[in-house]
Amino acid sequence: MKDEVARAFSMVAEHYDRYMEETGHAQAQRRIARFLSQAEGNSGSVLDVATGTGIMLEPFREGVGVDISSSMVREAKRKTPGKEFIVADAHQLPFRDKVFEASITCLAFLWFDDPEKALKEMRRVAKRTYIVEEEGVPARKRIAVPEHLKPFFEAIGKLEREVNIEGLDAYRSSLIHGRIFEADIDGSHKFVVYEVMG
Numbered sequence: 001m002k003d004e005v006a007r008a009f010s011m012v013a014e015h016y017d018r019y020m021e022e023t024g025h026a027q028a029q030r031r032i033a034r035f036l037s038q039a040e041g042n043s044g045s046v047l048d049v050a051t052g053t054g055i056m057l058e059p060f061r062e063g064v065g066v067d068i069s070s071s072m073v074r075e076a077k078r079k080t081p082g083k084e085f086i087v088a089d090a091h092q093l094p095f096r097d098k099v100f101e102a103s104i105t106c107l108a109f110l111w112f113d114d115p116e117k118a119l120k121e122m123r124r125v126a127k128r129t130y131i132v133e134e135e136g137v138p139a140r141k142r143i144a145v146p147e148h149l150k151p152f153f154e155a156i157g158k159l160e161r162e163v164n165i166e167g168l169d170a171y172r173s174s175l176i177h178g179r180i181f182e183a184d185i186d187g188s189h190k191f192v193v194y195e196v197m198g
Helices: 002-022 025-038 070-079 115-125 147-159
Strands: 046-049 063-067 084-087 100-106 126-136 176-186 189-196
Touching (some): 002 025, 002 070, 025 100, 025 126, 025 189, 063 070, 070 084, 115 126, 115 189
Parallel strands (some): 046 063, 046 100, 063 084, 100 126
Antiparallel strands (some): 126 189, 176 189
8 A cells, every 4th residue: 555655745845845834734743743852851853754745743853754755755755854854664763772762753654554554653763653543533534635736645545544543552551641732723623742661
């Protein structure tokens, strides 16, 4: 599935930020990123997995973003100077153990072939891990999609899977802490931050 995901997101890379701003997603991600950047122990380098255009890394002093889409990585490099962005697979992160203070992923588990393996990799390379998930009805399912984005949403609609964080082994074994932060987007949709222990 990863090749199809890469193609779909590459298709929309140059329009992605505009959509994120218009739907309130970007503002919510920035609130979360500011909260995490101020959390104790997160003053060092941070890894953002499935970084997209790098919104989550903006407030961090040091950061590396990885994404499966080379077009997204190119956009991230253009708009977020001072951070490193590379094309990489979340299931095989090219970093040493515990080299980052924290790893973050935002709204990405439904695109991973193996969410459990991706989470294990994120925990391997960082001292602490954060997962940002959606709760409620996403904007793409409630509002009219702009014409220029319709091919993208048709593509991801075929790939989209339901991945419930409560179904992950890490949640069942209590490694995933309860919600540590929430960012409302509107009355029927919010982003929720979970901390993964160990």
